[in-house]
Amino acid sequence: MTRYLTKAAAAAVMMASALVATACSAGSGSTPNASPGNGADGKTLAVGLVAEPASLDFTTADGAAIPQALLGNVYNGLVKQDDSGKIVPDLAKSWTVSPDRKTYTFTLVDNAKFTNGAPFTAADAVFSINRVKSAWTTSLKAAMDVVQQATAVSPTQLKVVLGAPSNDWLFRMTTRIGAMFSQTGVDKLATEPVGTGPYRLGSWQRGDSITLRRNDNYWGTKPYFDQVTLKYFKDPTALNNALLTGTINIISTVQAPESLGQFTSNDKYQVIEGTTNGEVVLSFNNSKPVFRDKRFRQAIRHAIDHKALLDTCFAGRGKLIGSMAPPTDPWFEDLTAATPFDPAKAKSLLQASGSAGASLRLRLPTLPYATSCGQVVKSQLEQVGLKVRIDQLEFPAAWLTTVFKNADYDLSIISHVEPRDLGAVFGNPAYYTRYGTPQLKALLAAADAGDEKTQVAKMKEAARLLSDEAAADWLFLLPSLVVADKNITGIPKNAITEQFDLSRLARS
Structure with missing residues (x-):
C-alpha cells in the first residue's frame, strides 16, 4: 500500500520506518522565495501526493507509496x-x-x-x-x-x-x-536507493517531502525537469490549497472529488479523469470465527448500498465492479449484480449464521477515502443490526503493523493498487485477508500455467468464486483524478501501474 494498499499491503498492503540523512532540503534547487514547483528556471516541479513512504526499500517494506515514488523514476526494470x-x-x-x-x-x-x-x-x-x-x-x-x-x-x-x-x-x-539493482548498491536501500532511472534521490525531508534530482547519466531520454519534489499531504483540503497557492503544480490523486469544481471552473488548471486498478476493498479477516461462516460474510455484502456509498463518500466518482478484477484486466466481468443491496436478506443471513448483533472493529487507515467511506459502512452495517466500532490507525506505520502484518482487525478499508492483484490479496492464507483456499489456489495455478484462453477463463472463475464466497466486499474502483497547472504536459490519463511516471512530464 502506499497512497493506497499495494497488494501486499498496498495496497492499499506494508512498511517499516527509516529516516534518510542527506544534506539537501526538500526545496533545494529553487531560487530564494520560490516554491518547490516554481523555480526561476522553470525546470523544477512539485507534485502533491498522500501516504508518504515509511521506508524507501520496497524489498523489505510493503506499500504502494514506495514504488509510486521510485519505480520508473529511480529504478528501471527489464x-x-x-x-x-x-x-x-x-x-x-x-x-x-x-x-x-x-x-x-x-x-x-x-x-x-x-x-x-x-x-x-x-x-x-x-x-x-x-x-x-x-x-x-x-x-x-x-x-x-x-x-x-x-x-x-x-x-x-x-x-x-x-x-x-x-x-x-x-x-x-x-x-x-x-526492479534492477546494483550489486554494489543494496546496503542502504531504505535511505539511499541506487537505480538506473531518469532520477536519483536528492533528499528526504521526513514527514514532508522527497526530492528527486535528474540523473544526468541516464541511458534513455533525459527528463525535462531538473528537480521534482514529491510533497505529502494527509488532509485533502491542504492538498487542494497547495495547488491553488502555487506550492505544488500537480495533485496526483484528488482525495476529495466534491472539491473538483474549484478547478474545473478555473482556466489556470487542467483536470484529467481516467481509471485505475485500485479496488477499494472492505476487507474481512477470514481467520476470525465470525467470518468463517459464509452466510455472515454474504450478509455484510448484502447490507452495503454501494451506489449510495459511492455517491456519499466519493461524490459518485469511480466505478462499481463487484469483484477483485478491474476493467483493465483481461478477465474482468461486472459482478455488481451478484450481491445486490438487500437489507432484509442481510438480516436473514445474520440470523441464520447465529451472529446477529455481532460487534465488529472497523480499523481504518488515516487516508481520506477510507475515513469517509468507513463512516458510511458503519452506518449501513448498523442498520442491519451489527455493532461497529471505528478505530483510526495512522497510515502507513500503524495500519501496516496492526492490520496488514498482525491481522488484528475484523474489517478494514484499503485500496489495493497493485496490478492484477487478485491472487496476491486472496491466494495466500498468510496474507492479511487470511483467505487462500485450496479451490482458489487451484484456479490460480491453472490460470498461470495454461494458454491465454485458459488464463482468462480460469481467472474469471477465480473472481466469481471470490464473489460467491464473499471473501471481501468490493466497494468501488478508484478513478484517476489528476489536477495540474494548465501548462504541464505528459500526464498519463490512467493510473494502472505502481509508479507515478515523472519522466514524461514537461512544461509547455
Whole structure:
C-alpha cells in the first residue's frame, strides 16, 4: 500500500520506518522565495501526493507509496507497461520465449549505468532476480518462485529458465519485483536507493517531502525537469490549497472529488479523469470465527448500498465492479449484480449464521477515502443490526503493523493498487485477508500455467468464486483524478501501474 494498499499491503498492503540523512532540503534547487514547483528556471516541479513512504526499500517494506515514488523514476526494470497495459521494453531491448514457454532470453541495453557509477549488465539482472528469492521479505516475492535459474550469457544477454510455464511471471517483472539493482548498491536501500532511472534521490525531508534530482547519466531520454519534489499531504483540503497557492503544480490523486469544481471552473488548471486498478476493498479477516461462516460474510455484502456509498463518500466518482478484477484486466466481468443491496436478506443471513448483533472493529487507515467511506459502512452495517466500532490507525506505520502484518482487525478499508492483484490479496492464507483456499489456489495455478484462453477463463472463475464466497466486499474502483497547472504536459490519463511516471512530464 502506499497512497493506497499495494497488494501486499498496498495496497492499499506494508512498511517499516527509516529516516534518510542527506544534506539537501526538500526545496533545494529553487531560487530564494520560490516554491518547490516554481523555480526561476522553470525546470523544477512539485507534485502533491498522500501516504508518504515509511521506508524507501520496497524489498523489505510493503506499500504502494514506495514504488509510486521510485519505480520508473529511480529504478528501471527489464520490461515495463505502457499506458494501455501492454508489456514493452525497458532495460531489455527485446526478448524471446522458447516454444515450451519456460525459457526467456533477454537482450539488454549496453549503455545503462547505476547512479553509483557501476555499469548495468546481465550479471546485475541475475543478482536482482536471485535477490528477490533470497533477500526480499515482502509477500510479493512469491512471484519469483517460479524462476529455476537466471544466467548471464554475456554482459548484454540474460537467460531465465522457469520451472513451469507462467503467464504471470513476465507481467510481474513490470512491477517492483522486476526492479534492477546494483550489486554494489543494496546496503542502504531504505535511505539511499541506487537505480538506473531518469532520477536519483536528492533528499528526504521526513514527514514532508522527497526530492528527486535528474540523473544526468541516464541511458534513455533525459527528463525535462531538473528537480521534482514529491510533497505529502494527509488532509485533502491542504492538498487542494497547495495547488491553488502555487506550492505544488500537480495533485496526483484528488482525495476529495466534491472539491473538483474549484478547478474545473478555473482556466489556470487542467483536470484529467481516467481509471485505475485500485479496488477499494472492505476487507474481512477470514481467520476470525465470525467470518468463517459464509452466510455472515454474504450478509455484510448484502447490507452495503454501494451506489449510495459511492455517491456519499466519493461524490459518485469511480466505478462499481463487484469483484477483485478491474476493467483493465483481461478477465474482468461486472459482478455488481451478484450481491445486490438487500437489507432484509442481510438480516436473514445474520440470523441464520447465529451472529446477529455481532460487534465488529472497523480499523481504518488515516487516508481520506477510507475515513469517509468507513463512516458510511458503519452506518449501513448498523442498520442491519451489527455493532461497529471505528478505530483510526495512522497510515502507513500503524495500519501496516496492526492490520496488514498482525491481522488484528475484523474489517478494514484499503485500496489495493497493485496490478492484477487478485491472487496476491486472496491466494495466500498468510496474507492479511487470511483467505487462500485450496479451490482458489487451484484456479490460480491453472490460470498461470495454461494458454491465454485458459488464463482468462480460469481467472474469471477465480473472481466469481471470490464473489460467491464473499471473501471481501468490493466497494468501488478508484478513478484517476489528476489536477495540474494548465501548462504541464505528459500526464498519463490512467493510473494502472505502481509508479507515478515523472519522466514524461514537461512544461509547455
